[in-house]
Amino acid sequence: MADPRLAPVGATATRLPVAGVLLDIDETLVDLEGAMHQALREVTAPYAALTEAGWVTLCDTFGRQSEDIYDRYVAGEITFAEQRVLRAERSLAAVGAAFPDGAAAAAWLATYETVQPGYVRAFDDVVPLLDALDAAGIAYGAVSNNVHDFQRAKLDQAGLARIGVLVGIDAVGAAKPDPAIFREGLRLLGTSAESTVYIGDNPGHDVVGAAGAGLRGIWLNRTGRELPEDVANTVTEQIASLGEVPALIGLA
Incomplete structure (x- = not known):
């Protein structure tokens, strides 16, 4: 059976080069x-x-x-x-x-x-990813299912104040997997859905939700969990570490 981390996203061939990366916060950026x-x-x-x-x-x-x-x-x-x-x-x-x-x-x-x-601490693979994105000139930010101010304080506590774009559920009155919250992230980044990747640890809310808004969704599966059957046909890319992201988006 093929490694699901190498499986292509639908319509990958028509996507634009990656110009933006949006990430979940809890269990993705922050432990x-x-x-x-x-x-x-x-x-x-x-x-x-x-x-x-x-x-x-x-x-x-x-x-x-x-x-x-x-x-x-x-x-x-x-x-x-x-x-x-x-x-x-x-x-x-x-x-x-x-x-x-x-x-x-x-x-x-x-x-x-x-x-x-x-x-609260950031995972060890977060800063190297942000460094790589900065070096490549790729915009990045966070979209979270909690309110902005609470998550802003959490990112700052974790040493991630450099993440300037942050969308919480209070921004648009909607939570993941609603497309509206992802679209607000795109608006703040200034990138299109077709050129933006979303990465998170919840396959339904993060990956399926992002795909519903037109983004390329990638499941961060740090602990080797089984993919839930109800999203098995929708979640086509997964990684075990954010260290895999640069190669997936053409930076390595």
């Missing part, structure tokens, strides 16, 4: 999962005495097993703070624990919001 896991262990210890296996369960539940709760925030059903508390409550329940009362949940949230940003 949010790592930051969450470190912060969770620090601030949740008073509410649960856990083995290492228990911490793994709690952290996984807070992250990948609570994406439905985060989606409710993106849809405007709950606030950002509320989704964090709901995820924490679910995570504690998964290991047989709970906040004793609402005041404890509020105290946990305040501590988590203070501690977590300090753990």
Whole structure:
């Protein structure tokens, strides 16, 4: 079977040379999962005495097993703070624990919001990619399913202030995979969809969404996950590292 990372994107032959690159932020540019896991262990210890296996369960539940709760925030059903508390409550329940009362949940949230940003780091392959794009004169930016100011602070904390173009869900009142949020990224970059690549870790929101707006979508699969069946025929390019991007867009 052919390596899916080498499979061509539909209509690649008619595409223009790459003039712009847009990227997701969380788990693409920034190791949010790592930051969450470190912060969770620090601030949740008073509410649960856990083995290492228990911490793994709690952290996984807070992250990948609570994406439905985060989606409710993106849809405007709950606030950002509320989704964090709901995820924490679910995570504690998964290991047989709970906040004793609402005041404890509020105290946990305040501590988590203070501690977590300090753990935010960029992945090691980010700066080399940005250096290569700068050297080639290729415009770049970020499009994220969170609000602009929150993600701006995250990028700055991670040492990525050089990423000037940033589109959040508050920019156009839409979230990925809606084409509108990608088109706003294109507008700010000043590039066409046909000459722009979008890279992200969520095959549905990032890759299929980008393709729906006319961009070339590439799935960043850092952990070797299986491609979900519902997007298997749409996601035609994947990479394990941003270090692969220069070759894919003709810079190496």
